[in-house]
Structures are given as C-alpha cells and as structure tokens.
Amino acid sequence: GGGGGGGGGGSRLWVGNLSWDTDWRALKDHFRQAGNVTRADVATHEDSGRAKGWGTVEYSSPAEAMNAISSLSNTQLDGRVIEVREDREGKQAAAPERYERRERDERRERGERGDRYERGE
Numbered sequence: 001g002g003g004g005g006g007g008g009g010g011s012r013l014w015v016g017n018l019s020w021d022t023d024w025r026a027l028k029d030h031f032r033q034a035g036n037v038t039r040a041d042v043a044t045h046e047d048s049g050r051a052k053g054w055g056t057v058e059y060s061s062p063a064e065a066m067n068a069i070s071s072l073s074n075t076q077l078d079g080r081v082i083e084v085r086e087d088r089e090g091k092q093a094a095a096p097e098r099y100e101r102r103e104r105d106e107r108r109e110r111g112e113r114g115d116r117y118e119r120g121e
Contacts, residue, residue, distance in 0.1 A: 010062035013069065014087040018042065019078035020051045030077045031057045035064025056087055 015027065028040035042055035059065045065086070073084040 010086065011059045011065045012087040013057045013059070013065050014054065014085055015057055016054045016083035016085075017080050018051065018053050018055055018082060019080045020053065022051070022055075022078045022080075024055065026078060027055050027057060030075075031059075031068055031072060034059075034068035034071050036060040 013031075015031075018027070022042060024040045024042045027042055028037045031037050031040065036059060037057055038060050039058040040055065041057075043052040044050060045052060057065075057068070059068065069084050069086065072082070074081055076082070
C-alpha cells in the first residue's frame with residue numbers, strides 16, 4: 001500500500017565515498033545523529049553483491065536532511081570521509097545543467113504536467 005509522500009521531497013540524501021564495509025545499518029546509525037532516519041540503503045552490484053560505494057538516506061523531514069548535510073558531510077564513517085548531498089529525484093549524481101535543461105524540455109513536449117494548457121494558443 002502506497003502512502004502519498006510529502007510534496008517536493010528534499011528529505012532524501014545521496015551519500016558518497018562509502019567504505020565497502022558499510023552496510024545500511026551502519027549508514028542509518030551514523031545518520032541518526034542528525035534526525036529521524038526513515039530509510040537507509042547502500043547500493044550494491046546485483047551480480048557480485050559488492051557495495052558500489054554510495055547510498056541513500058531518507059529522513060522524516062527535509063529540515064532533518066538539511067541538518068544532516070551540514071553536520072555529517074565530510075565526517076568519517078568506517079574510516080572513510082563521506083560526501084553528503086541532496087538526492088535529486090533519485091538520480092545517482094548531479095547531472096550537468098545541459099542535460100537537465102534538455103530533460104525539462106522533453107517533459108514539456110510530452111505534456112506530463114501540461115494538461116491545463118490547450119494546444120491552440
């Protein structure tokens with residue numbers, strides 16, 4: 001059963017430079033310092049099960065996520081200095097501006113959110 005998520009998001013973080021020893025429990029434990037962690041995931045290769053070195057952490061509110069960025073970015077977890085930033089719509093890393101702009105234009109052409117606008121001007 002899906003519950004409607006909060007509008008706009010902003011409560012999910014991307015965490016990089018993780019040690020391969022870090023699992024989701026360690027990740028969640030570390031990020032609990034900044035707020036109420038509702039979900040923690042560590043990315044792994046499907047074939048080998050090896051960690052990819054990054055993960056995501058979700059908080060119950062965007063304010064806690066912002067707090068985590070400022071207080072936990074560049075802290076040590078399992079001997080590695082981790083990188084913390086906002087996870088934009090589940091993308092692994094920040095895409096170049098050019099790419100994002102093109103994506104926005106495609107979205108407009110497809111008219112996903114454009115039902116309000118009639119075709120005839």
